Amino acid sequence: MSSSPAIPSIRPRRVALFVTCLVDLFRPSVGFAAVKLLEEAGCSVEVPPLQVCCGQPAYNTGDRATTRAIAAQVIDAFEGYDAVVAPSGSCGGMLSHHYPGLFDDDPAMKVRAENLAGRSYELISFLVDVLGVEKVAARYAGAVTYHDSCSGLRELGVREQPRDLLGSVQGLTLREMKTPEVCCGFGGTFCVKYPEISNAMVSEKSADIAATGADTLLAGDLGCLMNMAGKLQREGSAVRVRHVAEVLAGMGDLPAIGEPERG
Amino acid sequence: MESTAHAFKANVDHALADPNLQDSLAKLKVGFSERRRQAAERLPEFEALRDRARDIKNHTLAHLDFYLEEFERKVIGLGGHVHWAPTAADARRIIAELCQSVNARTVAKSKSMVAEEIALNEHLEALGIAPIETDLGEYIIQLRNEPPSHIIAPAVHLTKDQVADTFLKHHAKLGFDKRLTERNDLVAEARYVLRQKFLDADVGLTGANFLVAETGSSMLVTNEGNADLSNTLPRMHIVLASIEKVIPTLEDAAVLLRVLARSATGQESSAYTTLNTGPKKQEDLDGPEQYHVVLLDNGRSAVLGTEMQDILRCIRCGACMNHCPVYGAVGGHAYGWVYPGPMGAVLTPQLVGVEEASNLPNASTFCGRCESVCPVRIPLPKLMRHWREREFEKHLTPKAVRQGLAMWSFVARRPALYRRLTALANRMLALFGRADGRYRALPLASGWTRFRDFPAPQPGGTFHARWAKRKT
Numbered sequence: 001m002s003s004s005p006a007i008p009s010i011r012p013r014r015v016a017l018f019v020t021c022l023v024d025l026f027r028p029s030v031g032f033a034a035v036k037l038l039e040e041a042g043c044s045v046e047v048p049p050l051q052v053c054c055g056q057p058a059y060n061t062g063d064r065a066t067t068r069a070i071a072a073q074v075i076d077a078f079e080g081y082d083a084v085v086a087p088s089g090s091c092g093g094m095l096s097h098h099y100p101g102l103f104d105d106d107p108a109m110k111v112r113a114e115n116l117a118g119r120s121y122e123l124i125s126f127l128v129d130v131l132g133v134e135k136v137a138a139r140y141a142g143a144v145t146y147h148d149s150c151s152g153l154r155e156l157g158v159r160e161q162p163r164d165l166l167g168s169v170q171g172l173t174l175r176e177m178k179t180p181e182v183c184c185g186f187g188g189t190f191c192v193k194y195p196e197i198s199n200a201m202v203s204e205k206s207a208d209i210a211a212t213g214a215d216t217l218l219a220g221d222l223g224c225l226m227n228m229a230g231k232l233q234r235e236g237s238a239v240r241v242r243h244v245a246e247v248l249a250g251m252g253d254l255p256a257i258g259e260p261e262r263g
Numbered sequence: 264m265e266s267t268a269h270a271f272k273a274n275v276d277h278a279l280a281d282p283n284l285q286d287s288l289a290k291l292k293v294g295f296s297e298r299r300r301q302a303a304e305r306l307p308e309f310e311a312l313r314d315r316a317r318d319i320k321n322h323t324l325a326h327l328d329f330y331l332e333e334f335e336r337k338v339i340g341l342g343g344h345v346h347w348a349p350t351a352a353d354a355r356r357i358i359a360e361l362c363q364s365v366n367a368r369t370v371a372k373s374k375s376m377v378a379e380e381i382a383l384n385e386h387l388e389a390l391g392i393a394p395i396e397t398d399l400g401e402y403i404i405q406l407r408n409e410p411p412s413h414i415i416a417p418a419v420h421l422t423k424d425q426v427a428d429t430f431l432k433h434h435a436k437l438g439f440d441k442r443l444t445e446r447n448d449l450v451a452e453a454r455y456v457l458r459q460k461f462l463d464a465d466v467g468l469t470g471a472n473f474l475v476a477e478t479g480s481s482m483l484v485t486n487e488g489n490a491d492l493s494n495t496l497p498r499m500h501i502v503l504a505s506i507e508k509v510i511p512t513l514e515d516a517a518v519l520l521r522v523l524a525r526s527a528t529g530q531e532s533s534a535y536t537t538l539n540t541g542p543k544k545q546e547d548l549d550g551p552e553q554y555h556v557v558l559l560d561n562g563r564s565a566v567l568g569t570e571m572q573d574i575l576r577c578i579r580c581g582a583c584m585n586h587c588p589v590y591g592a593v594g595g596h597a598y599g600w601v602y603p604g605p606m607g608a609v610l611t612p613q614l615v616g617v618e619e620a621s622n623l624p625n626a627s628t629f630c631g632r633c634e635s636v637c638p639v640r641i642p643l644p645k646l647m648r649h650w651r652e653r654e655f656e657k658h659l660t661p662k663a664v665r666q667g668l669a670m671w672s673f674v675a676r677r678p679a680l681y682r683r684l685t686a687l688a689n690r691m692l693a694l695f696g697r698a699d700g701r702y703r704a705l706p707l708a709s710g711w712t713r714f715r716d717f718p719a720p721q722p723g724g725t726f727h728a729r730w731a732k733r734k735t
Binding site: 053186 | 650655
């Protein structure tokens, strides 16, 4: 299902950031962390202004026509960049694994969708697998546990890459959950369409998190993080929740997700 | 079996409030997936076998008519009979007539989900023929008058205590008036009660894991050996199987068996693997005098050649439900019909209608764990999404969802408008959430805030707004 692309001899220099709608609206620091990590790895980062969303809300509701329209918009906006990088396995997977299938009856668009798919990546796997990054210059005092978000793990093969980079963060120890690979129950609109099932799933996840004794939860997808943070905080847990890119970029001192500004 | 798939949400509420069920599910979630993982790890070529298993089933489906006719020819050559049943009603009628032709009063049944699909027990009972379930799990739920909750472990929703109570209630009249607490004692008691019923049965009815075209054999795996008694003791053996169970050769069966047991229970192979190849021959010491195979279509051939065809590869191992976090939260009964979990979410709309089962393909996060363990690599999330597309086309998607999506899509297709609106939303949510960093309640988001806090945005504007500032 997953394959690590060989490290190319010429590094992609001109990288477009696919911010994702959740990062744009709720947690811009994840976007800035991504920019920092990419720039430190030698990329020149641009943020195409016409980007909005990857189209998953429509895609997963079965509205193919809207999905195609939004995909076409994304394909236009990201034309010409060496690589397109998203701080999300779910949105990255949408571009790299699902767009081409939307245009089976439109050969011209299919070619363009395949072209975009071939240069679209999830952030952490892009850093490790494509750019060959092996360590980061960051500190984080704490014990963290890492949740494998579903699309990143099972569609894109993101598993060891974030753990490898976290291993280079000074002061950080990793404590694994029993089942880090089990879904947290977010699932986009699923969590509001089937709130009771979603709650059962995220409750189980929070118990797994608590059992590690970690003080920080990290993952690579903001949707999952907001879901788990919301549950942990409702339960009165002191576990802080952050995007893995923030910690890797040395931005682990920002207020965690769902925490107020200090001061 | 009568579907309650339309009542999925009510079924879910019921399931989440059932402490016995939640207890059983907690054990199932750990046990099955861990055993499967270990079994897969012990076999270096497991992933390659999954590819071969997928290819075998794809090849067969591409030539299904050929292999079914070949199978029929072989069965007839062996002295058996093949009956084609286009619908569930046809299958019920055929089986009832066969039972009546030998004046059967009891039918010993080994576990068959296809028999559940056609509601065979109810039909036979109405005709005065008593069906006796001989698989332990099926026997337990028959006593309790419940449908199966899992395709390979039909009573997996029950705790040991519930089984103990059930046995005491139904076996006391047979002289077993002591409530048992040990698992082995419960099994021994069931075995004792069932043994006489095997001996008394007029007809044995089994399902089939595979139908082998090359030899005309039906192949069945169990861990209890009950199928062997169902098909050797009575004088008539009826095999009830759906058409996609046919495979070309015994060689193919060997590949499929290797992935089936490992995916299902983590065993290298099931305890019993039985081939039934025609009726008793003259030189045989035992076996049925009559051998009948009922081939059920019931909507399956309509799937051939469509985007849903991949679901016909399913070999009913149950791995998808064992690894499904939604099944793990609500169990099998919530799905409302015979087939639960991801494979059920794809198959049930096909067999009972998408109007009836519209919730099932929607009740998934598309986490993909099912696909990652499926022994024949069925892209289950993709097929569930196809059902959502069909629902959307048929206007079955709930109105509130459609309206919300239409509004979102209007804005999402206009980047400038989107920027203005998200900047506003960001500012408002950040402002009112500033003190706590999160919301305990939020209008229009009660589905979220009933169970979780809602994180407020970071202050300072959206990413795009801040990025624009950074550049200037």
